[in-house]
Amino acid sequence: MPLVNNKVGDDSTVGKDKALADGEALVDSLIKVVACYRHLASCVGSCTDSLQLRDELRQTREKAQKLAVAICHHLTSHLRNKSLPEEQRKEMELLWVAFSSSLELLHVDMCKVFKMGDIFSLADTGTLVQTGLQGGSSEVAARALSIPDLNQAQPPALPAGLESQEQSTLEQEISQIDHMIDDMEMKVNVLRWMVEPHGPQYADPLSSTDSASLALLSMDEERPGHQPLCQRSHIFVLLLLFAVVFVAATLSVCIFLFS
Amino acid sequence: MMMIEQREETSKTETERRAKQSILRSFSSGEDIIAWLADRFQIDTQEARSFGSMLVALGYIYPLQDHKRLLIKPDASLYRFQTPYFWPTQQWPVEDTDYAIYLAKRNIRKKGILELHEQEQYNRLHKWMNHKWDFIVMQAKEQYRAAKERKKPDRVVFECQERAYWVVHRPPPGTVSAMDYGLERRIDPNADETKTPDFYERIMIFTQQSIMRPRVKSSVSIGALVKYCTTYNSHDPFLSKCLPSNPWLTDDVTFWTLNRLNVEVPSKMRVERWTFSFGELLSDPRGRDDFRLFLKKEFSSENLAFWESCEDLKWGTAATMREKAEQIYKTFLARGAPRWINIDGKTMEITVNGLRHPHRYVLDAAQTHIYMLMKKDKYGRYIKSPVFKDTMKKAICPEEHKFSDAQLEQNAKNRRPSLSPIILRQQELEQRAKMAANAPVDITQLCRFTTPVPHLAVYSGITDSPSLAFPAPSPACPSPISVALDSTSACERRLEADERKPEALGPVRGPVSKSRMALSLRRLLKRGCTPATMFASLSPKCHSAAGTSSRIQPISPDEPSQAPPRRIGNFFQIKVDIPPECRIYPIESEDEDEANRSASRGGVGTKEIICPWESLTPHNGTG
Numbered sequence: 001m002p003l004v005n006n007k008v009g010d011d012s013t014v015g016k017d018k019a020l021a022d023g024e025a026l027v028d029s030l031i032k033v034v035a036c037y038r039h040l041a042s043c044v045g046s047c048t049d050s051l052q053l054r055d056e057l058r059q060t061r062e063k064a065q066k067l068a069v070a071i072c073h074h075l076t077s078h079l080r081n082k083s084l085p086e087e088q089r090k091e092m093e094l095l096w097v098a099f100s101s102s103l104e105l106l107h108v109d110m111c112k113v114f115k116m117g118d119i120f121s122l123a124d125t126g127t128l129v130q131t132g133l134q135g136g137s138s139e140v141a142a143r144a145l146s147i148p149d150l151n152q153a154q155p156p157a158l159p160a161g162l163e164s165q166e167q168s169t170l171e172q173e174i175s176q177i178d179h180m181i182d183d184m185e186m187k188v189n190v191l192r193w194m195v196e197p198h199g200p201q202y203a204d205p206l207s208s209t210d211s212a213s214l215a216l217l218s219m220d221e222e223r224p225g226h227q228p229l230c231q232r233s234h235i236f237v238l239l240l241l242f243a244v245v246f247v248a249a250t251l252s253v254c255i256f257l258f259s
Numbered sequence: 260m261m262m263i264e265q266r267e268e269t270s271k272t273e274t275e276r277r278a279k280q281s282i283l284r285s286f287s288s289g290e291d292i293i294a295w296l297a298d299r300f301q302i303d304t305q306e307a308r309s310f311g312s313m314l315v316a317l318g319y320i321y322p323l324q325d326h327k328r329l330l331i332k333p334d335a336s337l338y339r340f341q342t343p344y345f346w347p348t349q350q351w352p353v354e355d356t357d358y359a360i361y362l363a364k365r366n367i368r369k370k371g372i373l374e375l376h377e378q379e380q381y382n383r384l385h386k387w388m389n390h391k392w393d394f395i396v397m398q399a400k401e402q403y404r405a406a407k408e409r410k411k412p413d414r415v416v417f418e419c420q421e422r423a424y425w426v427v428h429r430p431p432p433g434t435v436s437a438m439d440y441g442l443e444r445r446i447d448p449n450a451d452e453t454k455t456p457d458f459y460e461r462i463m464i465f466t467q468q469s470i471m472r473p474r475v476k477s478s479v480s481i482g483a484l485v486k487y488c489t490t491y492n493s494h495d496p497f498l499s500k501c502l503p504s505n506p507w508l509t510d511d512v513t514f515w516t517l518n519r520l521n522v523e524v525p526s527k528m529r530v531e532r533w534t535f536s537f538g539e540l541l542s543d544p545r546g547r548d549d550f551r552l553f554l555k556k557e558f559s560s561e562n563l564a565f566w567e568s569c570e571d572l573k574w575g576t577a578a579t580m581r582e583k584a585e586q587i588y589k590t591f592l593a594r595g596a597p598r599w600i601n602i603d604g605k606t607m608e609i610t611v612n613g614l615r616h617p618h619r620y621v622l623d624a625a626q627t628h629i630y631m632l633m634k635k636d637k638y639g640r641y642i643k644s645p646v647f648k649d650t651m652k653k654a655i656c657p658e659e660h661k662f663s664d665a666q667l668e669q670n671a672k673n674r675r676p677s678l679s680p681i682i683l684r685q686q687e688l689e690q691r692a693k694m695a696a697n698a699p700v701d702i703t704q705l706c707r708f709t710t711p712v713p714h715l716a717v718y719s720g721i722t723d724s725p726s727l728a729f730p731a732p733s734p735a736c737p738s739p740i741s742v743a744l745d746s747t748s749a750c751e752r753r754l755e756a757d758e759r760k761p762e763a764l765g766p767v768r769g770p771v772s773k774s775r776m777a778l779s780l781r782r783l784l785k786r787g788c789t790p791a792t793m794f795a796s797l798s799p800k801c802h803s804a805a806g807t808s809s810r811i812q813p814i815s816p817d818e819p820s821q822a823p824p825r826r827i828g829n830f831f832q833i834k835v836d837i838p839p840e841c842r843i844y845p846i847e848s849e850d851e852d853e854a855n856r857s858a859s860r861g862g863v864g865t866k867e868i869i870c871p872w873e874s875l876t877p878h879n880g881t882g
Contacts, residue, residue, distance in 0.1 A: 035401035045343030
């Protein structure tokens with residue numbers, strides 16, 4: 001992931017727009033990574049928890065941190081630049097708010113993963129909670145890391161030391177994020193109540209989604225147990241309808257023949 | 260409390276883990292779970308069921324069907340274990356941001372059709388977290404897209420998990436969740452406090468105040484507690500059965516409909532409660548209605564009306580206080596008021612002085628006086644009266660409901676929200692307005708002692724003594740003592756007066772009232788308000804007439820003089836020992852002397868504000 005050059009005090013509008021666009025791209029990817037991290041984190045402690053999951057978590061986390069550091073530098077430098085025009089500043093502030101919220105979410109998720117890692121140690125797989133999840137989360141991780149496929153080359157056995165090392169690394173990273181958040185607040189003063197969002201109140205339904213699958217999804221979660229029953233009743237009704245139509249047809253034929 | 264919760268929750272974590280060990284499938288039926296719990300912890304089925312419900316209510320297990328009812332059903336309905344990420348054990352704060360993201364995701368999935376409470380929450384969060392809204396929407400979209408990367412069954416499971424989590428932490432209306440939100444306090448009351456000097460100072464102040472508190476013998480206080488408990492034992496819905504059935508247990512609201520505030524026929528328990536104390540009677544609106552009816556029959560409903568107006572003043576909005584106080588004064592306290600109440604002179608003086616600068620509690624003394632009057636006298640009579648006996652006879656005693664389990668289920672499904680409190684309040688106000696519109700003409704109005712007729716002289720501008728000729732309804736309504744003494748006789752007399760009076764008074768009242776309006780009410784009030792002023796007006800002129808006013812006042816023998824301009828008196832030959840010129844409020848002698856002294860000292864210069872709503876004008880009449 002290429003780091004953005006610090007363009008402090010660049011007066012050309014082209015340069016500014018580019019900075020803004022860069023910032024936006026970075027923040028977007030951070031949001032994506034944080035979303036994926038959350039999905040992965042929700043699997044910790046459940047029956048799908050495994051070395052693979054922990055590894056994916058680690059990779060996603062590292063990526064998130066890299067992005068975070070990059071954005072931090074980028075936005076801090078731009079927002080401390082006093083000569084920034086108003087609209088640019090507003091945009092930057094929006095990005096700032098998004099960035100700080102994502103960072104908070106990431107921090108919370110990392111703490112949760114840390115705590116749960118403590119409780120649900122992978123060494124004893126019997127204690128993992130059977131939640132009904134079956135599949136792995138490799139696709140989510142792949143999305144997070146923006147690579148089409150995740151090649152798993154994990155050793156099946158886990159040396160005992162690695163897990164505690166993992167935990168301590170996690171701890172360090174959590175404190176790092178903590179510091180970053182504090183630093184941010186110290187360095188740049190963004191008045192949150194002055195920030196106005198652009199977007200609509202309601203998220204538009206994604207146009208790229210398959211509406212059929214959406215419909216199926218909503219049906220699924222509402223009535224998981226009633227599916228077979230409904231199908232049976234539908235079939236019954238259809239049969240009845242056909243029978244009625246058939247009877248009507250025969251009657252009309254008879255009338256035609258006899259009249 | 261939180262410690263206990265934590266301990267419970269860690270034990271639940273242990274339980275959960277053990278449960279997962281033994282139950283290999285990812286979901287189980289309610290009866291299986293209950294059986295397992297009963298087996299594992301060696302408890303009986305009922306307790307296992309409650310424990311299971313607790314687990315569901317806290318969010319460790321969630322139901323697959325009927326996800327809004329957080330309890331465990333001992334049948335084949337399925338439950339699934341929640342993923343540890345969503346457990347409440349670590350008491351991670353439940354953020355509104357997360358909830359907003361969840362609602363946004365749900366909105367995307369359901370294409371804009373959210374449930375009503377979700378919609379409301381969404382709008383509220385949009386208002387409060389406006390600055391983050393772009394972020395929230397984007398994060399929701401990203402999470403949605405990330406979820407799509409997973410396999411279909413996993414996606415469904417995750418959505419169920421998330422939904423269950425939010426049903427527990429943001430319960431939809433009608434759901435009882437076990438989360439009590441005591442976590443958001445600034446200070447944790449169970450945490451150990453550092454022993455700073457401030458801490459010790461606080462403890463010192465606390466103990467000092469404890470020492471200074473007034474004390475009562477424990478035999479007395481315990482006796483009072485015991486008495487209270489024995490009296491209210493059968494009326495307490497926790498300790499004894501609630502007829503027909505407790506709505507919180509059976510989800511059947513007959514109890515509430517039968518005990519509505521303005522129900523026609525009250526229940527027997529309710530009527531019994533009225534006999535406990537006067538406070539109980541007044542605080543129950545239905546009881547108050549009954550009492551009002553009784554008082555109407557006894558022609559003393561102005562007391563209750565006054566009490567209610569005082570309550571209204573105390574609890575009303577500050578903006579309307581002034582008008583209300585004025586209204587109350589004109590209706591109840593002023594001389595010749597249509598619904599004049601009977602309070603003693605001292606209280607009247609305090610009240611009227613207070614009314615100069617009306618505040619919420621200005622009528623407190625008068626209100627207490629009237630309350631005590633009603634309590635000591637009217638309440639006892641009410642309990643023995645035919646009105647009450649009638650009500651008690653008509654009171655219903657509903658039968659107990661006996662619901663089967665299936666019926667209980669049905670009731671739970673048919674739960675509906677009750678009337679909005681706004682509507683109830685509107686109804687209440689409407690009723691009050693209706694009552695005010697039909698305000699009964701108190702029979703005391705027709706009593707010759709309060710009639711304005713004798714004051715015609717006042718209204719026509721004669722400035723001196725006639726005001727004194729206000730033939731106080733004295734023996735009829737002098738002071739509480741005499742009321743207590745000869746209440747019955749007074750009422751009888753009043754009744755007599757009424758019977759003979761109405762025809763004579765009817766036609767007269769019309770023009771009188773008009774003239775009353777026409778001439779300055781000011782003067783009336785000036786005349787009528789302060790007894791002290793009255794004396795002031797009297798003293799220079801009336802010392803000569805002292806001798807004539809030797810009629811017996813039952814209360815204060817030391818009457819200063821008053822000129823008896825005319826005897827409004829005994830048209831109707833009522834044997835009443837009233838000096839026609841006697842005042843309404845007997846004043847203690849010291850007050851009179853003071854008043855006289857001040858009057859003589861002040862002379863013309865004393866500008867006493869008699870009526871609080873009048874501007875300062877030199878009261879030339881005082882001379």
